[in-house]
Amino acid sequence: xxxxxxTGGSSKDTLDPHAPVTAADIARVNNLYEPLLFWNNNYExxxxxxxxxxxxxxxxxxxxxxxxxxxxHNGKTVTADxxxxxIQRVANPDAPLSAGGQLSTILDFGACKVVDxxxxxxxxxxxxxxxxxxxxxxxxxxxxxxxxxxxxxxGTGAFAYKSFEPGKTSTFTKYADxxxxxAFVDELQIQDFSDDSAxxxxxxxxxxxTVDNLPYNLVDTIKGAGGGTLxxxxxxxxxxxxxxxxxxxxxxxxxxxxxxIVDRQQMIDQALSGYGSLGNDMYAPFDVAYAADLPQRExxxxxxxxxxxxxxxxxxxxxxxxxDDIGSVATAAANxxxxxxxxxxxxxKVTKKTPFYDDQYLQYTFAQDFWNTRNYIPQAVVGTFPPDxxxxxxxxxxxNADHRDLVNAAAQELDDTKRAxxxxxxxxxxxxxGGLIIWGFRQQVDGYGPNVNGLEGSKYLPxxxxxxxxxxxx
Amino acid sequence: MTADQSHExxxxxxxxxxxxxxxxxxxxEPGTFKKALRQKRFTVGLGITVLLVAFVIFAPxxxxxxxxxxxxxxxxxxxxLFGTDYLGQDVLSxxxxxxxxxxxIALLGTLLGMVLGIAIGVVAAYGGGWWDEVLMRLNDVILSxxxxxxxxxxxxxxxxxxxxxxxxxxxxxxxxxxxxxxxGVALGIVTRDFVIAAEALGERRSRVILAEVLxxxxxxxxxxxxxxxxxxxxxxxxxxxxxxxxxxxxxNWGQMIQENRLGLATQPWAVLAxxxxxxxxxxxxxxxxxxxxxxxxxGDN
Numbered sequence: 001x002x003x004x005x006x007t008g009g010s011s012k013d014t015l016d017p018h019a020p021v022t023a024a025d026i027a028r029v030n031n032l033y034e035p036l037l038f039w040n041n042n043y044e045x046x047x048x049x050x051x052x053x054x055x056x057x058x059x060x061x062x063x064x065x066x067x068x069x070x071x072x073h074n075g076k077t078v079t080a081d082x083x084x085x086x087i088q089r090v091a092n093p094d095a096p097l098s099a100g101g102q103l104s105t106i107l108d109f110g111a112c113k114v115v116d117x118x119x120x121x122x123x124x125x126x127x128x129x130x131x132x133x134x135x136x137x138x139x140x141x142x143x144x145x146x147x148x149x150x151x152x153x154x155g156t157g158a159f160a161y162k163s164f165e166p167g168k169t170s171t172f173t174k175y176a177d178x179x180x181x182x183a184f185v186d187e188l189q190i191q192d193f194s195d196d197s198a199x200x201x202x203x204x205x206x207x208x209x210t211v212d213n214l215p216y217n218l219v220d221t222i223k224g225a226g227g228g229t230l231x232x233x234x235x236x237x238x239x240x241x242x243x244x245x246x247x248x249x250x251x252x253x254x255x256x257x258x259x260x261i262v263d264r265q266q267m268i269d270q271a272l273s274g275y276g277s278l279g280n281d282m283y284a285p286f287d288v289a290y291a292a293d294l295p296q297r298e299x300x301x302x303x304x305x306x307x308x309x310x311x312x313x314x315x316x317x318x319x320x321x322x323x324d325d326i327g328s329v330a331t332a333a334a335n336x337x338x339x340x341x342x343x344x345x346x347x348x349k350v351t352k353k354t355p356f357y358d359d360q361y362l363q364y365t366f367a368q369d370f371w372n373t374r375n376y377i378p379q380a381v382v383g384t385f386p387p388d389x390x391x392x393x394x395x396x397x398x399x400n401a402d403h404r405d406l407v408n409a410a411a412q413e414l415d416d417t418k419r420a421x422x423x424x425x426x427x428x429x430x431x432x433x434g435g436l437i438i439w440g441f442r443q444q445v446d447g448y449g450p451n452v453n454g455l456e457g458s459k460y461l462p463x464x465x466x467x468x469x470x471x472x473x474x
Numbered sequence: 475m476t477a478d479q480s481h482e483x484x485x486x487x488x489x490x491x492x493x494x495x496x497x498x499x500x501x502x503e504p505g506t507f508k509k510a511l512r513q514k515r516f517t518v519g520l521g522i523t524v525l526l527v528a529f530v531i532f533a534p535x536x537x538x539x540x541x542x543x544x545x546x547x548x549x550x551x552x553x554x555l556f557g558t559d560y561l562g563q564d565v566l567s568x569x570x571x572x573x574x575x576x577x578x579i580a581l582l583g584t585l586l587g588m589v590l591g592i593a594i595g596v597v598a599a600y601g602g603g604w605w606d607e608v609l610m611r612l613n614d615v616i617l618s619x620x621x622x623x624x625x626x627x628x629x630x631x632x633x634x635x636x637x638x639x640x641x642x643x644x645x646x647x648x649x650x651x652x653x654x655x656x657x658g659v660a661l662g663i664v665t666r667d668f669v670i671a672a673e674a675l676g677e678r679r680s681r682v683i684l685a686e687v688l689x690x691x692x693x694x695x696x697x698x699x700x701x702x703x704x705x706x707x708x709x710x711x712x713x714x715x716x717x718x719x720x721x722x723x724x725x726n727w728g729q730m731i732q733e734n735r736l737g738l739a740t741q742p743w744a745v746l747a748x749x750x751x752x753x754x755x756x757x758x759x760x761x762x763x764x765x766x767x768x769x770x771x772x773g774d775n
Contacts (some may be wrong), residue, residue: 197736204739216547217560221740266544270562273548324717332561335723339542354630471588 002185002452002473004463005199005208009192013166015153016142018090018097023212023462024192026138028170030466031188033141033155034041036083036131041465043286043373045132048079050157053135059127059414064120070179072144073160080120085146087122090139093394099139100240102381106131107371111404127412129419130377140463154412158183158469167192174469184454184472195443196328203227203447209456209473210461214447215328216273222447230446230464231275232457234382235285235373238329240320240337241395243365248313252433257307261344263299264335264439270441271332278439281381282427286459288416289423294431296356304344317347321367323356327444330368362395369395373460376423380407384430396435405431476742485715506693519700526613526751530573539567541725549734554744559734560669562596564727569747572725576752579637583644587706588699590645596683596691596768598653599660599677604757610657617650621705622712630716637720644709648702659691666690700763704756711752727752736754 005425006024017033018027022184036050038188047053051065070078091100091107104314111123134140144154158180159172162241170190174183191208194197195213202208204225214222219229242249242258249255259281268276277285279295308314322334331352338348353360356367371379384398385391385407406426413419448455448461451474509679510516538554539545545564546553554762556565598609616624625643638745663669672686713719714728722729734744 197738200736217737220742221737226739269546269718270548322722331722335561336544336722339544350721350723351716354717367659431661 001187001189002210002471003191003208004468005190005211006195007193007195007199009167011167012254013152013164013170013384015161015164016148017143017153018099018148020098020139021454022269024190025192026461027190027212027466028136030157030173031159031172031468032153032157032161033143033355034157035138035140036142037136038137038138038244039458039460041456043458043459047257049083050135053132055131057131057297057414059129059412060124060133062122062124062131062356064122066120067179067385068118070155070156070437072139073154073175074144075145075177076258077117077140078144078156078207079095079117080114081117081141082144082146084114084120086136086140087146089146089148090345097139097456099134099137101392102289103134105133105390111292112390117230119320123145127414129414130375133375133378138465139189158467159188159474162187163240180469181469183469184417185468187296188468198428204403206449206451210463210468210471211447212466213327214440214445215315216271216275216445218219218447219275219445226253226450226451228448228450229446230448230457232367232444232459233277234441234444234459235283236371236442237279237283237440238327238333238368238370238442239429239437239439240333241364241367241369242435243395243397244435245397245399246365247403248311248316248318249365251309251311251313253311254313254316255385255433255435257304257311257344258341258346259303259437260307260417261341262348262437263340264297266340267333267336267439270336272440272461275443276440277443279440280431281434281436282431283371283438286373287376287423288403289376289410289420289427291431292425299340308344308346315345315347316413316429317349318366319349319351320358321351321353321360321364323353323355325354326368332368334368344357358472362393362396367395369393370427377407377411384434384438395445395471397433398430400429400433404444427460486647506696506766506769509681509767513765514762515767515768519758519761519763519765522754523762526573526755527577529570530577533570534574537564537567537570539564541568541571541573542723543567549744551741551743556747559730559741559744560737560763565730565741565744565747567749567752568725568730569727572727572730572748573751573755575637575720575724575726576710576728579644579710580703584648584699584706585705586641586645587648587702588695590649590651590687591690592656592695594649594653594660595656596660596687599657600664600679600683600687601665610653613650613653616646619647619652621709623645625709625713626716626718629713634636635695635718635720635775640710640713640718640720641746644706645711648706652698652702654731656691656695659694659741660687663687693766697767697770700759700766704759704763707752707756707759723759 001333006027008022009024011048017029020029034048037045038048040046049067051067053064055062068081071179089105092095093104096104097121106124106128108125113121115121141155158175158178160175162171164170164174172188174186199211203211222229242255322330334350336351341348381390382393403426406422409418411420444462454471456464516527531576544562546562547560548560551557554564559565595610598606624647628643641763669686672682711728714726715732719729724730730748731745
C-alpha cells in the first residue's frame with residue numbers, strides 16, 4: 001500500500017474530475033481520471049485516451065481518434081460519445097468549469113459531432129491553433145456519459161475508487177485492466193494533513209510514503225532522515241501583483257521602479273532556499289515562444305529612485321497584502337521585499353490576511369498570488385484579459401488592447417514562426433509596462449520515504465504529476 | 475444577600491466594640507515591598523525580570539544584524555551564535571529585537587486588566603447588594619470564555635490587529651479574573667472598623683475606596699499583578715504563535731516560534747531561543763509574584 005500525505009484539504013474536498021481545488025483534490029483526480037491528451041514530464045503533449053488529435057489546415061475542425069480497448073473502472077469501453085459529453089460538461093457556456101473557460105467560447109456546439117465510436121469531430125467558431133493543449137488539462141478527465149456520480153465516481157485511471165471521507169482520507173484500489181502501465185501497489189491512500197509539520201513528521205516516522213510541495217527549507221531535514229527528495233524545474237511562480245488602474249501603480253514609472261527594487265537572486269536564495277531560477281517579469285518559461293532574448297532585469301536602486309522621483313513618488317508608502325494560503329513562499333518573499341524596498345526609500349507595510357483568498361482577492365492594490373506551469377496564450381488570457389473575455393484571475397486589472405490583439409492573433413496563427421513573432425511582441429509589452437513582478441520560477445520539491453521507488457519528476461504537476469501507478473513500495 | 479451583609483456589618487462592628495482595637499490595621503503599603511525584598515524568591519525573580527527588561531530595551535542597539543536583515547542561507551547552523559531562521563535572518567538578532575512588542579503589550583495589557591478588574595471588584599464589594607450581583611454575574615459571563623478563545627474570536631473578526639487591539643484584548647480578558655480576586659479581598663476590608671469609621675465621618679464613597687480600601691489591598695493585588703503579567707506574556711506569545719501579531723515581518727518571540735517550527739529538526743535554535751527567553755521571562759515574573767504572595771499571606775496571619 002502507498003499512502004500519500006497532502007495538505008490543504010477540508011470538508012469541501014471533492015472527487016469531481018472537473019473541479020478539483022486543493023492539492024489533495026488534484027492528486028485524487030489525477031489517479032482516477034484521464035484527459036484525452038496529457039502533458040508529459042517534460043511538459044510536452046502526449047496521447048492519453050485519444051490516440052491522436054489533429055486539426056484541419058485552417059485549424060477550425062479538429063478530429064479526435066480514441067484509443068482502442070480502453071475501459072472505464074465499471075468495465076464499459078470508452079467511446080467518442082463519452083469524450084464529447086465530458087467536454088460538454090466542462091465547456092457548458094452557462095457555467096464553464098475550470099478547464100472549459102476558453103473551450104466554451106470557441107466551440108461551435110451545433111457543428112461538433114460524434115462520427116463513430118472512436119471518432120469525435122470538434123468544430124470551432126474561429127481558428128484556434130493550440131486546441132490540443134486545452135484538451136490536455138488534468139481537469140478535463142473523461143467520464144462515462146459525461147456524468148459525475150459522487151457516490152460512485154468512475155474513470156479510466158490506474159486506480160479505481162474505493163472510499164472517500166472529505167477532509168480526512170480517500171482510498172483507491174489498483175485497476176488491473178488499466179490500458180497503460182498497471183500500478184505496482186494494490187492500494188493507494190491519500191491522507192489529508194492540517195499542516196506541513198504533521199505531514200513531515202509522518203513521513204519521517206514512515207507512516208506515509210510521499211508528500212508533495214515540501215517546504216524548501218526542509219530538504220535537508222528529509223535527507224537527514226534517510227528519505228529522498230524529488231526536485232524538478234517548473235514554470236510555477238509567485239508574483240507580486242500591482243493594480244495598473246490604481247494609484248500609485250497607474251503610473252508606469254512606479255511599476256518599473258518596483259521591478260527594479262527586487263533583488264531577484266536574494267528572493268531565490270532566501271524564500272526558495274536556492275531552489276529556483278531567475279524570473280524576468282514574464283511567465284510561461286517553457287513556451288517555445290518565451291522571449292528569452294530580452295535582457296535579464298536586475299536590482300537597480302539608483303534607477304528605481306530616479307523613476308520614483310520622476311513620478312513624484314519619493315518616500316512612497318504602500319501596503320502589501322500577503323497570506324499563508326498563497327503558500328509559504330509568499331510571506332517570505334513579502335518580508336524580503338519590504339527590506340529591499342527600504343533601500344529605495346519605499347516604505348512597505350506587509351499585511352497578512354487570513355484568509356487571503358476571500359472576496360477582497362483580485363481587488364488588492366498591491367499583493368501576491370501563485371500560478372502553476374502554463375504556456376503563454378492560456379496564461380495571458382486567464383491572467384491579463386478583462387474578466388468578460390476570459391481573464392478570470394486578472395489580479396493587476398491589466399487592460400491593454402494592443403497586447404490582447406497580439407495574443408488573439410497568435411491563437412489563430414497556424415504558422416509557428418509567425419505565432420512566435422506575435423507572442424514576442426506581446427511579451428515585450430508586458431516586459432516594459434506590465435503590473436506583475438515575476439522574480440523567479442520555483443523548483444518543485446517533493447519528498448518520499450526511503451522505501452519508495454519509481455518516482456520521476458514532472459514539470460507539469462508535483463510528484464511526477466501524481467502518477468502513483470509508477471511507484472513501488474518495498 | 476443585602477440582609478446577610480448588613481448583618482455581617484453589625485456583627486463585626488459589635489465585636490470591634492467589645493475587644494480593644496486590634497493593632498494590625500495600619501496600612502500595609504510601605505511594608506510589603508520591603509518585606510518582599512527579604513524573600514530570596516522575590517529578589518531572584520526581580521533580578522531576572524529587571525535583567526530581561528534591560529535586555530529588551532538595549533539589545534536592539536547591540537544586535538549583530540538588523541531585524542529583517544538576511545544573514546545567510548535559511549536554517550543554517552553555521553551563521554551567528556544561534557544560526558539562521560526560515561528566511562536566513564540571524565536568530566540571535568531576531569531574539570534581541572523581538573522582545574519590545576511582547577513586553578509592551580504584556581505590560582500595558584496587564585496594567586489595563588488590573589485597573590479595570592480592581593475597579594469592578596472593589597465597586598462590587600463596596601457597593602454590595604444589587605451592584606455586587608449585577609457586576610459579578612456579568613463578570614462570570616466573560617469569565618466563562620477561555621482567555622485565548624476570547625482573544626481569537628475578536629482577532630479573527632478584526633483581520634488586522636494593531637498593537638492597541640492586542641493590549642485591550644489582553645486587558646479585557648484579564649479584568650474579570652482580577653475582579654473576582656479584588657472583590658474577595660475588598661469584602662474583607664469594607665467591613666473593617668476604619669472603613670466604617672470613615673463612612674461615619676461622612677467621607678465621600680470614592681474617597682473611602684481610594685484612601686481606605688485600596689491601600690489595604692496592595693499586597694494580594696501586587697501578587698495578582700505579577701501573576702497576570704506572567705499570563706500576559708504567555709498570551710501575547712501564544713497569539714504571536716497563532717499568527718496574530720501587528721506586523722508579520724517583525725521579530726516577535728511568539729511569531730518566531732511559529733515561523734520556524736518546521737525547521738525544529740534541522741535548526742532547533744530558531745525555535746528554542748525564543749521559547750527559552752519567554753520561559754525565563756515568565757519564570758522571573760512568576761517568582762516575583764510568588765514572593766509577594768507569600769508576604770501577603772504572612773501579613774494576613
